[in-house]
Amino acid sequence: MxxxxxxxxxxxxxxxxxxxxxxxxxxxxxxxxxxxxxxxxxxxxxxxxxxxxxxxxxxxxxxxxxxxxxxxxxxxxxxxxGIERIPTPKPPINKIQIAKLLNNAKTPQLKTKCLQKLRLLASESSANKRCMEASVAVEFLASIVSTVEAASSDGIEALSILYSLQLSEASLKTLTGKNGEFVKSLIRVMQCACYESRAYAVLLLKSMLEVAEPTLLISLETELFVELVHVLHDQIHQGSNVVLKLLIQLCPWGRNKVKAVKAGAVSVLIELLLDCFDRRACEMMLMVLDTLCKCAEGRAELLDHGAGLAVVSKKILRVSQVASDKAARILLAISKFSATPAVVQEMLELGVVAKLCSMLQTDCGSKAKEKAREILILHARAWKSSSCIRKSLLSSYPSG
Missing domain, CATH: 3.30.40.10 (Zinc/RING finger domain, C3HC4 (zinc finger))
Incomplete structure (x- = not known):
């Protein structure tokens, strides 16, 4: 030009x-x-x-x-x-127009039309989104989510509009409420059978909990983790990766690790890891497992699962340095705090020890290599003289 x-x-x-x-x-x-x-x-x-x-x-x-x-x-x-004439833009909506629109939504039929109009307005410009945020539109949409059937067209519409507004931190905190009232509404939404509603609920939850106060994060109910694990298990489109990010964010707080374990997170993560070939997804799953294995309940669940140790070991040297490091951290937690003679023997028979020796001979990152060395030294008496380890690997076995 x-x-x-x-x-x-x-x-x-x-x-x-x-x-x-x-x-x-x-x-x-x-x-x-x-x-x-x-x-x-x-x-x-x-x-x-x-x-x-x-x-x-x-x-x-x-x-x-x-x-x-x-x-x-x-x-x-x-x-x-070749210059095209720019069209005359539509003027952005104002608070008075939004208030009038919401005031007319008194019957179910008019409420549906109002939601459709709000969705259209939000899609037109950022100015419309900010005006809706500054008005009572957010409160109106939240009330629909809290009172109507989650799988209804109005419920899905209200959820999708709320998420599309990309609310500011202040508005998200207001929406959450002092005691996380709206979080409870979203848990109820996640309990319905509609995949679309559940996906939007998880997306909204992530935005809200990212700016939530620590007092709310440590007081989250086990029921929330149960529903997050269900979304993960069902592999809902857009929802699964968001749930993994949420678990990474939430589990370090208070007793959330134990709540997630009780909700069945360890078993579901292991099952998903068995058939997962996506690098980022594998890394996030191992990050969550690493956090969960910092508590005794998490380690016990991993060991109780027939494929627990095997799948963690399998991901070493096959995904990325991040994945290898997280897997080594999990195995180190097991080796330090849950290594009964039976577990030590199982790690040997499953090839975990051989994989740890391989880590010392490859470029898997200094952190992961150091953890592998520490594990091997911890149980050298039980493993070093075993015939299960190839002679080519024994040469790299650390002497302590």
Whole structure:
């Protein structure tokens, strides 16, 4: 576009691209609406990019109609150069319009139409999303999730809109409630049979718990972990990876490790690892298992599962350095705190010891290698003279 000689004041100061919807902020500088909204909302900045002056939290973006008409005229004049005329943008919604829309949603039929309109408005622009967030729309949507059937079309619609709003940290904390009231509503949603509702509930939960206070994180009920494990077991699209991230985040807090173990997390993770070939998914599963094996209940569950030790060992040197390190950490926890004579013998028979020796001969990362060496030294008396270990590996067996 440079060779067409674009007037400089037609370009957005942030992106240096032709403005499509010029708006002016309180400092008097004009930007393209999409660019300044991205700066203010997605980037979480609160200053004017050009002047660096602070902008108010409820910064008004005033349409610059004169500049927009000039740009449209310029586009028309330069149509022969392949420049398309920019359309006149729709004005963003305001709080009064949203309040009127919500006030009319008094019957089930009107409520459905209201939700459809809210979804359309949210999809049109970031400005509409922020206006909905600043109004009572979030409270309205949350009340639907809390009161209607989770698998109903209205329930799914309300959940999807809430998630699509990409609420700010302050709004997420307000939505969660002082005692996590809305978390309980989402647990109820996760108990329904509808995969779509459960996926949206998990996505919302992740956003809410990422900004939750520690007091809430340590008081989460076992019921939540039960439902998270069910989503993991059912391998719900979009839900499984989010659940793994949630477990990585939540399990270190308080007694959450024990709650997750009681919910059946260890068994489900082992079963999923058996057939998992995705690198990132394997890494996250091993991260969760590593955390769970820091408690006696977690180690006991892993050892009780017929494939527990075998699948952890199998992932060493086959996935990534991260996976090898996490697997070695799990085996070290078993070796230090749960190594009965039967377990020590099982590790030998399953080839775990041979895999640990192999780690010392390969480039699997210094941390993983150090853990393998520590395990081998711990049980050298039982393993070093065993005929189960190949002579080629015995040469690398640490002497302690």
């Amino acid at each position: 440079d060779e067409i000689d674009v007037p400089p004041f037609f370009l957005c100061p942030i992106s240096l691209e032709l403005m499509k919807d010029p708006v002016t902020v309180s400092t008097g500088i004009t930007y393209d609406r999409e660019s300044i909204e991205k700066w203010l909302f997605s980037g979480k900045n609160n200053t004017c990019p050009l002047t660096k002056q602070a902008l108010p939290a409820d910064c008004d973006l005033t349409p610059n109609h004169t500049l927009r008409r000039l740009i449209q005229s310029w586009c028309t004049v330069n149509a022969s150069h």
